[in-house]
Amino acid sequence: MPDSPDQGSTTGRPGAHSGDRSEPRPATFRLTLAQLNATVGDLKGNAARARSAWEEAKAAGADMLALPEMFITGYNTQDLVMKPAFHQAAMAQIAALAEGCAEGPAIAIGGPALEGAELFNAYYILQGGKISARVLKHHLPNETVFDEVRLYGSAPVAGPYTVGDLRIGSPICEDAWHDDVAETLAETGAEILLVPNGSPYYRGKMHIRQTIMVSRVIETGLPLVYLNLVGGQDDQVFDGGSFVLNPGGGLAVQLPLFGEALAHVDFTRGPEGWSAAKGALATMPDLxxxxxxxxxxxxxxxxxxxxxxxxxxxxxxxxxxxxxxxxxxxxxxxxxxxxxxxxxxxxxxxxxxxxxxxxxxxxxxxxxxxxxxxxxxxxxxxxxxxxxxxxxxxxxxxxxxxxxxxxxxxxxxxxxxxxxxxxxxxxxxxxxxxxxxxxxxxxxxxxxxxxxxxxxxxxxxxxxxxxxxxxxxxxxxxxxxxxxxxxxxxxxxxxSDSLPDYPVLDAILEILVDGDGSVEDCVKAGYAREDAAKVENLIYISEYKRFQSAPGTRLSKRAFWLDRRYPIVNRWRDG
Structure with missing residues (x-):
């Protein structure tokens, strides 16, 4: 690993590129997107999958292969990533991948990084046998299933990095859900946005993602690549669904949900900047x-x-x-x-x-x-x-x-x-x-x-x-x-001898659990106070059972376990 790779490469910072160039800039750039299924902890296996995708990208004449957030470790690692032996081994795998893939397209891959004694969620850019740039995540999600404030430091927002002659900005997952990172990248010379993600599924999330990413495109005027992991990890499911948006927000490429995919996306520079060629648009199934x-x-x-x-x-x-x-x-x-x-x-x-x-x-x-x-x-x-x-x-x-x-x-x-x-x-x-x-x-x-x-x-x-x-x-x-x-x-x-009929029970549960509402909210929605109070009490006294229950597929933003963390001993009732 090089001594101190930049958080965004030196050549990608403001002023690094002069408008007076002796050679014309290339007008095309082929980016290979690898929507793949990583396994938490399988560092060698994940590196091998990255290497295999790189071989395909190389054969396709790509300029760069992009992999999702924290791909080398798998995601979500929880506290495993804080173990020194683990994150050091992950960084060594990235360095070895860079060395082994020196001749061919650049690689962008997510993994942990150290700055001094502080650990960061990073996106590495590998070129010419070394780590040429490193982006460190700024916004750390600390809600629902995420505890990134517990795991990582928050880095300052840096400028874009350069691959060939293309300046790329990479807001890492949560960074793209806020406007400041993309805005800074655009102001400091980014020409496209590549957003690596470890974004788990919940019902209706795909629409939310696309809406927010369209906002980033409209705000910056830049094309945007949203690249997501796919696969199951404990209770979470990463649903893929990667996509490419052109300036204006038009959908150029849509990869499938819940399946691995490798796609070669051709970008062309025209008078108005860069845009992606139209590619396959996978059908989005119903909820x-x-x-x-x-x-x-x-x-x-x-x-x-x-x-x-x-x-x-x-x-x-x-x-x-x-x-x-x-x-x-x-x-x-x-x-x-x-x-x-x-x-x-x-x-x-x-x-x-x-x-x-x-x-x-x-x-x-x-x-x-x-x-x-x-x-x-x-x-x-x-x-x-x-x-x-x-x-x-x-x-x-x-x-x-x-x-x-x-x-x-x-x-x-x-x-x-x-x-x-x-x-x-x-x-x-x-x-x-x-x-x-x-x-x-x-x-x-x-x-x-x-x-x-x-x-x-x-x-x-x-x-x-x-x-x-x-x-x-x-x-x-x-x-x-x-x-x-x-x-x-x-x-x-x-x-029904012990519980309200299921349509009533489920409606009350959606208010109390999914909506974090009160007994009074249930009454206002038309349900009997007696039923709502009974259900509320049952929820609280059953916490010890859920604490010992098997993991299960997370389908909502309010699944039992990481999304909703309540004490077992709890005498509070609101109804």
């Missing part, structure tokens, strides 16, 4: 498909990146486990999904039939493991202690916990990750048994309210895409979608 694709990609990557190949889940005959089974089949292939039915005396024949129908429609393995003998043994063991006490929730939870025990035993024996199947409505109010049906390594529908689960099942029955590995057609019978939800832990049990 239902985006949510579903996010869950599939998140599970697929969680499995691949943690080293698991197969999953199992308890298939109850209900709608939640059915959609999780379908997501798993689409993510991993039906041959890698084991569905297990664990009936008790309260399990209806209809549920048995429905569970088997889902497994058969998908082509998944199906196991039938009754729990009645195990339950009888546990009941007998506890009888002396419980003598004289009426049956209550305890006995219901024994059934759920016995199922959890058996599923975890199968997970251990077969080396298959157990999926848990609680929707956001249940997770919010604690309508799940800790160490029972909450057991599992991942929950694809953790951020999907029950009412949206119903919609998602109908959508999947009617739609199939090439990225789905499960079969097309009606994989969840309408009777499963239409029947009243029930945990079937006692005779004639229905979810």
């Amino acid at each position: 239902m498909e985006q949510d579903y694709h996010a869950m599939v990609l998140a599970l697929r990557d969680y499995m691949r990146k943690t080293g698991f190949q197969k999953v199992l889940l308890g298939l109850s005959g209900g709608i939640d486990s059915a959609i999780v089974a379908v997501i798993a089949a689409d993510a991993l292939g039906p041959e890698n999904v084991r569905c297990v039915m664990l009936p008790s005396e309260y399990t209806s024949q209809a549920s048995l039939d429905d569970a088997q129908a889902v497994a058969e429609a998908l082509g998944c393995a199906y196991d039938f493991v009754p729990i009645d003998k195990g339950r009888a043994a546990i009941t007998e063991t506890l009888a002396p202690l419980f003598e004289g006490r009426a049956e209550d929730l305890t006995e219901e939870n024994i059934q759920s916990r016995l199922r959890g025990l058996l599923l975890m035993a199968m997970s251990n024996k077969f080396g298959e990750m157990l999926l848990t199947t609680g929707n956001k409505s249940e997770v919010a109010v604690g309508y799940a048994t800790i160490y029972g049906d909450m057991n599992g390594g991942y929950n694809p529908i953790k951020d999907l309210y029950k009412t949206r689960v119903f919609e998602m099942c109908r959508w999947r029955n009617a739609n199939h895409r090439p990225w789905m590995m499960g079969p097309e057609g009606e994989v969840i019978a309408p009777r499963i979608i239409d029947k009243p939800p029930s945990a079937e832990l006692r005779a004639d049990q229905k979810d």
Whole structure:
């Protein structure tokens, strides 16, 4: 690594370029965009992926290859990046990449950087076998899933860097959501804006990104390249969707959502400055498909990146486990999904039939493991202690916990990750048994309210895409979608016995959780104060369960875990 590469190359600062040049400037510039799936911590693997993309860029005659924010480490690293051995190894990989890619296009790649003893989120420019420039992030997001103020220093805004004879400004992710960085870059000579991102998905975010980036283009008069990561990392999904905007805000190139892509974008300098040639415009799917694709990609990557190949889940005959089974089949292939039915005396024949129908429609393995003998043994063991006490929730939870025990035993024996199947409505109010049906390594529908689960099942029955590995057609019978939800832990049990009907419950939850509203807000929206106060109390007393729950795909800006951090011990109520 060179001793002190500039935060924006010296040649890119104001005054570095004279208007009197002995040679005419080239009128074209080919930029290769690499919308790729990095793995957190896989420094050598991420560097190898960058090198492979560079080879393709070189073969295409590109002047520069651009990779997303923090690509060398993967993203979001959380506190891992603060470990000295880790960030030093990441910087060494970048230096080695520069040396190994000396002959060919420049490389722009995200990674950590040190200035003195302070750590920064940086964008490195590699040319001619060395690091020729380094941009350090100025605005540090410290909301929702981001804690960058905890991790990095905030650098002063620097000028553009130069590749060939083109001056490029690179606001790093959050820097482009504010107008000052792009404005400074334009004023100091930038001719295009290249914005590297690690921007995770939430519903409707693509429209927000494009709106903000159009603002940067209008303000500066410069073309803008928005380059995003793709892939799952724990609960977060980076959805790609990279795009190029020309001066005026017109869309020149649109890469697909949720898929890797490599695109060569040709810029031409005309009398009004630089602009990008029109390229492919990927179709943007509707929000239902985006949510579903996010869950599939998140599970697929969680499995691949943690080293698991197969999953199992308890298939109850209900709608939640059915959609999780379908997501798993689409993510991993039906041959890698084991569905297990664990009936008790309260399990209806209809549920048995429905569970088997889902497994058969998908082509998944199906196991039938009754729990009645195990339950009888546990009941007998506890009888002396419980003598004289009426049956209550305890006995219901024994059934759920016995199922959890058996599923975890199968997970251990077969080396298959157990999926848990609680929707956001249940997770919010604690309508799940800790160490029972909450057991599992991942929950694809953790951020999907029950009412949206119903919609998602109908959508999947009617739609199939090439990225789905499960079969097309009606994989969840309408009777499963239409029947009243029930945990079937006692005779004639229905979810509505304990909770408001799901349309009411979900609407209240959207106010209290997603909107961070009050009981009074629920009343103003037309809901009963008694229902709103009950739901609020359930949310708070269930915090300890969520603290111990499996990670799951983030689909909203208010997902449980990093988006919403509440104390477990909490006596405050507003209703």
